[in-house]
Amino acid sequence: MALRLGAVAGLTTVLTGLPIADAAAATSSSFGTGGDGQVIHLLARLTSRTDLDLGNPGFDQGDEEVFTDDLLRDNVKVGHDGGVCTVLAVEPDGSSESQCVATFSLPGGQIAAQGLIALSATGQAEFDIAITGGTGKYRKARGHISGTFLNATDSQIAIHVTH
Template sequence: MALRLGAVAGLTTVLTGLPIADAAAATSSSFGTGGDGQVIHLLARLTSRTDLDLGAPGFDQGDEEVFTDDLFRGSVKVGYDGGVCTVLIVEPDGSSESQCTATFSLPGGQIAAQGLIRLPATGQAEFDIAITGGTGKYRKARGHISGTFLNATDSQIAIHVTH
């Protein structure tokens, strides 16, 4: 998942690859209680981004980032994601918080997610957003997506999903 507003490298994290049918089975694990769970580990690589300066000139409340990423497991592309993040607050120290929504398209279906992402003024940024639903084999999906922005184009993500 990509979120690269300001100087911070990027969600979709949040949002982040594998031949999902095979890799999901290879990375399946039970977690929590009450359901079949799996964790899908992916690398998200930015493919497009548009920054919209909607408020006062410069990085401030109301600005948006629209993004797409390719999703990889190793060197194999296994899907893509896309989303939008809206800046809610920019602190005097340069840190910020945004509301982000993203959809992850994987073999067999899609996973929708949203949440608040806090970006520090310096250092590595991480995120953890809620899975809000899905389609296909993910139609009863719930869980969360966690990730770390590695640089200006890449994010490492883990999709923790129960069905």
């Protein structure tokens, strides 16, 4: 997911290699619904982004970022995502918080997610957002999506799906 507003690259974009959240609860990393849960580990790579300066000039409350990413496993595209992040607050030190909504399209269905993402003044962040629903194989999906921004175009994500 990408949250790259202003000097930052976003919900699936990430800036420095912070460790990704632990995936202890799930046992499978394959696509589909097997068992009580699964974790799908992917690399999200930015394919397009538009920053909208909607408030006062400059990076501030109300600005938005619209993004799409390719979702990769072992450098092979297995899906894509897209979403929008809206800036809620920008602090004097340059850190910020945004509300992000994204949909992940994977083999067999889609997973919808949303949540708040806090970014440091340098754009560093880890995120953990709620899965709010899905379609196809994921129609009863619940859980969360955790990730780490690695650089201006890539983020490491783990989709923790429970049913």
